[in-house]
Amino acid sequence: MKLHPQLIQKQGKNEFVVLSIEEYESLTRLVEDYEDLKDLKEEKNRSQEQKPVPLKTVAKELGL
Secondary structure, eight states: OOOOOEEEEETTEEEEEEOOHHHHHHHHHHHHHHHHHHHHHHHHHHHHTSOOOOHHHHHHHTTO
């Protein structure tokens, strides 16, 4: 993805960035995908630390 940012300066320093809506939405999707992958990796690591629970035990706890 090629970005075409427009920089807005304040007192000679870059202060703001303007992007097209397409570029903004594309960046937003990338960030959301990254966060989803990060969450998935964390949950996978956490689940590997837990022991499996037999189905009969779960059913009993749920009153099934």
